Amino acid sequence: MSPLDGSQHHGQGHSGREPERGVGKTTTAVNLSASLAVAEKRVLLVDMDPQGNATSGLGHTRQAAGAKQGSVYDVLIGEKSVAEVTRATELPFLKLVPSGQDLAGAEIELVSEFGAR
DSSP states (O other): OOTTTSOOOOSOOOOSOOSOSSSSHHHHHHHHHHHHHHTTOOEEEEOOOTTOHHHHHTTOOOBOTTOTTOOHHHHHTTSSOHHHHOEEOSSTTEEEEOOBGGGGGHHHHHHHHHOOO
């Protein structure tokens, strides 16, 4: 039971994924990731937003389409592994899988390749 309202809560977690726009999801993800890293917890932040604000917030530039370094898009289409596209940040315990310009068209490509299920 919750000490505040008497209700029961069962194993709740937070994925950081909410449908609303402009509610601070990226800011929360970056700040939470950095806070955990400062506490020496290993964190991998995966930027799935084509705008790449989490990527730029951690001091990296969003990858240009077809960039040699790769991005989360390259992982999604099977061209690169997560390890190949992971970038270091200023915090030793925080790593980043950056967004890329190609990510904007990934949903269309993936649906056409794998089909709607």
